[in-house]
Amino acid sequence: MSTFKAPKGTYDLIPPESATFLAVREAIAAPLRTSGYGYIETPGFENVELFARGVGESTDIVTKEMYAFETKGGDKLALRPEGTASVLRAALEANLHKAGNLPVKLWYSGSYYRYERPQKGRYRHFSQVGAEAIGVEDPAVDAELIILADQAYRSLGLRNFRILLNSLGDRECRPVYRAALQDFLRGLDLDEDTLRRAEINPLRVLDDKRESVQKQLTGAPLLRDYLCDACKTYHEEVRGLLTTAGVAFEDDLKLVRGLDYYTRTTFEFVHDGLGSQSAVGGGGRYDGLSEMIGGPALPSVGWALGVDRTVLALEAEGIELELPAVTSVFAVPLGEEARRVLFAKVTELRKAGIAADFAYGGKGLKAAMKAANRSGARYALVLGERDLADDVVQLKDMDSGEQSAVAIAEVLTELRSRLG
Ligand code: ATP
Numbered sequence: 001m002s003t004f005k006a007p008k009g010t011y012d013l014i015p016p017e018s019a020t021f022l023a024v025r026e027a028i029a030a031p032l033r034t035s036g037y038g039y040i041e042t043p044g045f046e047n048v049e050l051f052a053r054g055v056g057e058s059t060d061i062v063t064k065e066m067y068a069f070e071t072k073g074g075d076k077l078a079l080r081p082e083g084t085a086s087v088l089r090a091a092l093e094a095n096l097h098k099a100g101n102l103p104v105k106l107w108y109s110g111s112y113y114r115y116e117r118p119q120k121g122r123y124r125h126f127s128q129v130g131a132e133a134i135g136v137e138d139p140a141v142d143a144e145l146i147i148l149a150d151q152a153y154r155s156l157g158l159r160n161f162r163i164l165l166n167s168l169g170d171r172e173c174r175p176v177y178r179a180a181l182q183d184f185l186r187g188l189d190l191d192e193d194t195l196r197r198a199e200i201n202p203l204r205v206l207d208d209k210r211e212s213v214q215k216q217l218t219g220a221p222l223l224r225d226y227l228c229d230a231c232k233t234y235h236e237e238v239r240g241l242l243t244t245a246g247v248a249f250e251d252d253l254k255l256v257r258g259l260d261y262y263t264r265t266t267f268e269f270v271h272d273g274l275g276s277q278s279a280v281g282g283g284g285r286y287d288g289l290s291e292m293i294g295g296p297a298l299p300s301v302g303w304a305l306g307v308d309r310t311v312l313a314l315e316a317e318g319i320e321l322e323l324p325a326v327t328s329v330f331a332v333p334l335g336e337e338a339r340r341v342l343f344a345k346v347t348e349l350r351k352a353g354i355a356a357d358f359a360y361g362g363k364g365l366k367a368a369m370k371a372a373n374r375s376g377a378r379y380a381l382v383l384g385e386r387d388l389a390d391d392v393v394q395l396k397d398m399d400s401g402e403q404s405a406v407a408i409a410e411v412l413t414e415l416r417s418r419l420g
């Protein structure tokens with residue numbers, strides 16, 4: 001073991017489990033790729049002010065969880081705690097919204113950083129795959145995103161997840177509700193921190209996980225009763241489209257989520273096998289965010305799904321993804337000359353698109369065949385001195401154990417036909 005360990009709250013992805021992570025990322029991205037979303041990649045850090053404004057000054061993310069630092073050059077930066085603000089910043093900077101075809105639909109995949117108290121499902125470095133549809137106010141695009149996330153989870157075989165749905169209103173109706181909620185909260189027995197939060201962002205108090213707070217919240221005014229007609233109609237349309245698509249959801253009138261910028265449609269995906277870190281993903285509409293970071297009015301909607309917790313959800317449901325073996329052919333040379341000939345053959349197979357690996361390190365037959373087994377390869381190519389003299393190689397089917405001599409020049413053709 002080395003003197004060093006992975007930093008607190010982080011972990012390494014190593015084979016074979018790392019293959020599951022890749023497959024989960026790919027499964028989440030797959031429905032997006034075929035629905036008009038283009039891939040975007042932004043830097044791992046940004047101007048700290050982007051997150052302060054974009055995520056919200058009163059959020060836990062900004063006040064407690066951000067890795068903020070000053071560079072030698074005096075720039076104030078932060079490791080990205082989430083994706084939306086960066087993606088919108090990049091889209092505005094590249095003028096994607098001016099190309100005349102809104103919505104701009106983008107997806108991303110990457111690492112995010114939050115200084116949190118590490119526990120199962122909660123890390124300081126974690127992975128998300130996210131999607132954003134920028135620049136239109138259309139309930140169908142809200143529905144599309146929820147449907148695509150549902151499709152992604154289902155394609156992985158997940159069943160025990162639920163979709164929680166709510167509307168947070170807009171700049172017309174939310175302020176009225178906000179005031180009513182504040183009035184209600186002022187009458188409760190709350191600690192100083194929570195009272196302060198009630199003044200800055202009262203909706204977030206609804207999201208408080210503590211039993212002592214939740215108990216007092218029964219009877220709190222609900223946003224649903226304050227929604228303006230436009231928000232009501234919009235929300236009913238989203239609900240109707242989901243129902244028509246056969247996507248089940250639960251109305252959760254207290255769902256607010258931790259970010260300040262959400263408006264109208266808000267949703268969260270929860271998995272019931274994960275204990276207290278039950279949210280596997282979430283998102284919503286953020287009609288005001290563009291203006292908050294200095295852009296034009298661009299009503300938008302998006303989500304981010306956590307890869308780490310999705311992998312934990314698979315474990316909780318006992319799902320093992322069927323990942324095809326990476327290596328199709330494993331080459332086993334016996335002797336120096338065989339090594340050169342077979343190495344050239346492996347290179348040829350790889351160029352032809354056949355996944356091939358090689359027994360390195362001068363292993364004997366027994367150890368080399370063990371390595372072939374471990375690789376999961378369907379076929380082994382064994383080349384000994386007598387084969388060399390006959391210009392053939394032994395092609396062994398690793399499942400049946402059957403072995404036959406194939407002319408060295410014919411190996412590629414033979415493997416192509418066998419592997420289909
Ligand atoms: P939570 O309420 O659990 O703190 P959140 O509201 O902070 O979640 P979001 O900002 O909505 O989470 O991020 C979307 C998803 O990213 C979450 O549903 C979760 O799967 C994942 N995620 C967020 N923070 C972490 C973390 N610290 N470690 C692992 N995954 C995380």
Ligand code: MG
Pocket residue numbers: 258
């Ligand atoms: Mg959080």
